[in-house]
Amino acid sequence: MANFSKSSVPQFSVDVYQNEYLPEGGREVNAIVTVTATGGGTIGSAVAAPHLYAPGQGPDAAVAIMVDCSGSMDYPPTKMRNARDATAAAIDTLRDGVHFAVIDGTHVAREVYPGGGRLAVADATTRGQAKQALRKLSAGGGTAIGTWLRLADRLLSSADVAIRHGILLTDGRNEHESPEDLKASLDACAGRFTCDARGVGTDWEVKEVTGIASALLGTADIVADPAALAADFTQMMETAMGKEVADVALRLWTPVGTTVKFVKQVAPTVEELTDRRTEAGPRAGDYPTGSWGDESRDYHVCVEVPVANIGQEMLAARVSLVVPQPDGTTQNLGAQGLVRAVWTDDMVASTSINPQVAHYTGQAELAQVIQQGLDLRKSGDMDGATAKLGRAVQLASASGNADTAKLLAKVVDVVDAATGTVRLKAKVEEADEMTLETRSTKTVRVKK
Amino acid sequence: MSQMPQQTALSRCPSCEEPLESGDRFCGACGYDLSVVPARPDDHPTVALNGSLPPDGAAGPAWQAGSGPGTGPAGPGPLPAEFGGAAPGGHEPPAPGPQPPLTGSPLSPATGVRFDRPPQPDEYPLQAPDPRVAAELTTPPEGTTVCVACRAGRVDHDGYCENCGHAQPRERDHMEQECGAIAAVSDRGLRHHRNEDSFALGNAVLPDGSPAALAVVCDGVSSATRPDDASLAASRAAGEALLAALPQGTHPQQAMHDAIVAASHAVNALAAEPATAREHAPHQNAPACTLVAAVVTSGLLVVGWVGDSRAYWVPVDRSGPPARLTEDDSWAAQMVAAGLMNEAEAYADERAHAITGWLGADAYELEPHTASFKPDRPGVVVVCTDGLWNYAEAAEEMAQVVPLDAAARPLHSARVLVGHALDGGGHDNVTVALLPFPAPPQGAGSA
Numbered sequence: 041m042a043n044f045s046k047s048s049v050p051q052f053s054v055d056v057y058q059n060e061y062l063p064e065g066g067r068e069v070n071a072i073v074t075v076t077a078t079g080g081g082t083i084g085s086a087v088a089a090p091h092l093y094a095p096g097q098g099p100d101a102a103v104a105i106m107v108d109c110s111g112s113m114d115y116p117p118t119k120m121r122n123a124r125d126a127t128a129a130a131i132d133t134l135r136d137g138v139h140f141a142v143i144d145g146t147h148v149a150r151e152v153y154p155g156g157g158r159l160a161v162a163d164a165t166t167r168g169q170a171k172q173a174l175r176k177l178s179a180g181g182g183t184a185i186g187t188w189l190r191l192a193d194r195l196l197s198s199a200d201v202a203i204r205h206g207i208l209l210t211d212g213r214n215e216h217e218s219p220e221d222l223k224a225s226l227d228a229c230a231g232r233f234t235c236d237a238r239g240v241g242t243d244w245e246v247k248e249v250t251g252i253a254s255a256l257l258g259t260a261d262i263v264a265d266p267a268a269l270a271a272d273f274t275q276m277m278e279t280a281m282g283k284e285v286a287d288v289a290l291r292l293w294t295p296v297g298t299t300v301k302f303v304k305q306v307a308p309t310v311e312e313l314t315d316r317r318t319e320a321g322p323r324a325g326d327y328p329t330g331s332w333g334d335e336s337r338d339y340h341v342c343v344e345v346p347v348a349n350i351g352q353e354m355l356a357a358r359v360s361l362v363v364p365q366p367d368g369t370t371q372n373l374g375a376q377g378l379v380r381a382v383w384t385d386d387m388v389a390s391t392s393i394n395p396q397v398a399h400y401t402g403q404a405e406l407a408q409v410i411q412q413g414l415d416l417r418k419s420g421d422m423d424g425a426t427a428k429l430g431r432a433v434q435l436a437s438a439s440g441n442a443d444t445a446k447l448l449a450k451v452v453d454v455v456d457a458a459t460g461t462v463r464l465k466a467k468v469e470e471a472d473e474m475t476l477e478t479r480s481t482k483t484v485r486v487k488k
Numbered sequence: 489m490s491q492m493p494q495q496t497a498l499s500r501c502p503s504c505e506e507p508l509e510s511g512d513r514f515c516g517a518c519g520y521d522l523s524v525v526p527a528r529p530d531d532h533p534t535v536a537l538n539g540s541l542p543p544d545g546a547a548g549p550a551w552q553a554g555s556g557p558g559t560g561p562a563g564p565g566p567l568p569a570e571f572g573g574a575a576p577g578g579h580e581p582p583a584p585g586p587q588p589p590l591t592g593s594p595l596s597p598a599t600g601v602r603f604d605r606p607p608q609p610d611e612y613p614l615q616a617p618d619p620r621v622a623a624e625l626t627t628p629p630e631g632t633t634v635c636v637a638c639r640a641g642r643v644d645h646d647g648y649c650e651n652c653g654h655a656q657p658r659e660r661d662h663m664e665q666e667c668g669a670i671a672a673v674s675d676r677g678l679r680h681h682r683n684e685d686s687f688a689l690g691n692a693v694l695p696d697g698s699p700a701a702l703a704v705v706c707d708g709v710s711s712a713t714r715p716d717d718a719s720l721a722a723s724r725a726a727g728e729a730l731l732a733a734l735p736q737g738t739h740p741q742q743a744m745h746d747a748i749v750a751a752s753h754a755v756n757a758l759a760a761e762p763a764t765a766r767e768h769a770p771h772q773n774a775p776a777c778t779l780v781a782a783v784v785t786s787g788l789l790v791v792g793w794v795g796d797s798r799a800y801w802v803p804v805d806r807s808g809p810p811a812r813l814t815e816d817d818s819w820a821a822q823m824v825a826a827g828l829m830n831e832a833e834a835y836a837d838e839r840a841h842a843i844t845g846w847l848g849a850d851a852y853e854l855e856p857h858t859a860s861f862k863p864d865r866p867g868v869v870v871v872c873t874d875g876l877w878n879y880a881e882a883a884e885e886m887a888q889v890v891p892l893d894a895a896a897r898p899l900h901s902a903r904v905l906v907g908h909a910l911d912g913g914g915h916d917n918v919t920v921a922l923l924p925f926p927a928p929p930q931g932a933g934s935a
Contacts, residue, residue: 295653353655353681355648
């Protein structure tokens with residue numbers, strides 16, 4: 041086994057931003073926890089899975105590309121062609137030595153390349169063969185995404201690798217299996233591989249695609265114009281190739297008598313994690329965060345502590361990062377952050393809100409009101425939708441979330457952003473509405 | 489800590505039975521070379537075995553020893569004399585503290601003769617292991633520290649309980665020090681989560697051979713960043729400056745002025761240092777604190793201050809009038825001085841305690857106040873932070889709560905005064921130092 045120098049290991053750091061001061065009788069403690077992985081280069085899995093690490097290249101990875109080949113992909117026919125080109129572009133982005141497979145998804149899942157329940161190992165030959173095999177892809181059949189995911193899981197688990205990732209492309213609704221079937225498949229795959237999901241065109245269901253990405257800790261997005269698929273696939277694959285450590289969990293320790301009100305990722309997107317806790321020993325729980333490259337994410341942790349007297353200080357939560365090991369134990373990545381509670385009679389101290397907490401509380405509300413506003417609009421409650429989307433415009437403008445503000449402006453006419461005065465547009469492009477809904481959870485970080 | 493030389497196992501000189509200090513390499517009385525003495529065959533507990541020393545060594549929190557009834561949370565300075573006897577071996581010296589240069593009498597003329605020994609060392613059996621220490625070694629598993637709040641959880645290396653999360657007492661929560669005839673006590677109080685006060689004590693000998701004693705008390709400004717660091721730096725710097733200047737014949741009032749300037753530089757220097765990881769305050773104020781100090785000699789009493797910490801004069805014979813010796817740098821004091829309000833009105837205002845002078849990089853202009861007095865009768869100087877004088881503002885009130893024997897028992901009296909503040913509500917950190925006037929001759933006070 042090679043001897044790894046410490047410097048090549050990605051360093052995780054945890055920073056906590058909070059106002060620790062509580063008034064007399066105060067119980068709720070809010071903190072923004074920033075987790076940053078840096079300095080790993082491409083050699084991250086040396087920490088998490090050194091036995092899988094081969095010197096001179098990135099961690100061993102396996103990628104499955106799932107391409108929707110249902111009948112609707114032929115309308116317009118360019119869609120199928122663009123999907124084929126995008127998949128080829130993604131294959132070109134594969135690093136040498138990465139295991140991969142291409143899956144043709146309809147109401148059943150079928151292996152396109154390499155077949156035989158195996159994964160191919162990327163090199164010039166296999167990349168060429170795979171692209172050759174893509175020509176066989178043709179549209180026809182239904183859509184049962186759960187079957188695609190299960191096949192991907194089977195194939196990905198056949199390789200002994202550190203990073204397992206899927207890329208899923210669909211253009212329609214998941215019509216040929218029940219929502220429960222999809223849910224069951226997602227539950228079965230959760231934690232086994234991560235998956236980015238993309239909807240092409242406008243005939244797909246936003247909540248289905250975002251639900252898949254959310255369950256499998258990947259990203260979701262819309263590719264309204266099929267011609268843009270290749271660029272998007274290339275970028276997705278580059279991100280996947282940059283991943284260094286898989287299955288990182290945020291471990292939250294809280295003292296006796298403390299309840300965790302919520303834990304959510306708030307940057308780069310809003311992702312609710314509260315219900316995804318798995319217990320990890322006394323008073324500790326793990327929240328999945330998926331795989332990490334060189335990146336930084338923010339989490340909002342809210343806990344309720346038992347009341348203590350003025351002048352008391354306690355540790356309300358301890359945040360650390362762990363990676364499960366093959367032998368069932370977990371490895372602590374070393375970094376930790378302390379969330380404190382200090383009771384004071386100084387009103388100025390206890391009533392001030394930490395700017396990071398305030399910012400992300402606003403960003404979470406922004407995602408929520410967009411969702412609510414679009415739902416109300418669909419159900420015909422125009423007044424309700426106007427109010428919600430008006431609030432969204434106000435929040436997006438106040439927090440400097442320019443991308444979301446732009447998307448909102450395609451759905452509503454903004455009269456005054458500061459007060460949130462808007463009028464619903466009479467005619468909204470379906471693609472614009474779906475884009476807004478899909479990207480509603482994207483947040484911006486605090487202006488430092 | 490594991491490299492502690494083995495001779496610390498000895499509590500008495502094997503040649504002459506003279507009690508030893510830990511770390512002594514030669515007997516102070518007969519000069520016996522202790523390094524050649526083999527470790528004692530019987531396994532009496534040694535310092536290294538005492539659970540009070542954490543395995544990771546550095547800066548061992550003194551409060552870990554706190555479960556023994558007599559030891560109490562120890563301060564950064566030496567343990568008071570009557571507490572010293574409870575440490576294992578009877579003569580365990582104080583935990584290494586941040587103020588070593590100020591402890592004891594660095595210029596004591598009585599070299600080779602020890603006066604600072606606990607008055608009744610034979611009260612404790614020196615050879616036998618202390619049963620309380622032995623009990624402490626056996627009850628908690630692996631000699632771990634148990635939480636003071638829930639008594640169930642172990643304390644992690646961050647100083648929080650692993651069960652209930654409560655912060656454990658820190659060494660600055662309660663500090664006591666007795667230094668010759670002077671003493672000081674500092675306490676976190678009941679409403680603040682940490683002690684942001686600090687103090688320094690010292691004894692010096694003037695060029696004419698007469699004794700001098702000094703005390704410095706500092707109160708960190710809570711609204712600033714790292715107030716606890718500021719008060720510690722200021723009290724240390726001022727104490728060291730005075731200890732250096734007085735023996736050289738500098739006039740005490742000039743020495744006081746220079747000491748305040750030195751303290752101010754020390755606090756200013758903190759502003760340049762990065763804040764500790766714990767503090768993510770978006771708006772960082774430069775560390776700041778107040779300062780009050782007193783020097784007593786055989787005939788002179790000098791006070792110096794910046795901010796609203798105070799010094800009081802309380803005569804031994806209570807028929808004489810007590811007096812406040814300092815004038816606050818505070819909003820209320822300025823209002824009264826300007827004749828805009830009477831004292832009662834000014835101190836009732838919520839701005840009363842806003843200070844107009846402090847030590848720190850963001851102070852407008854450093855204006856060290858000094859004053860010199862020649863009292864005509866013996867008395868005691870009370871040097872304190874507003875955590876005490878809030879509960880005894882007028883000089884007469886202060887005189888009422890100062891025990892009658894304050895000059896003779898300064899440590900006890902300082903504790904009484906801190907107790908008075910805690911009984912009143914303990915809304916702020918409380919620190920008080922007591923200096924008898926005139927300064928008693930060296931050694932006499934502690935004998």
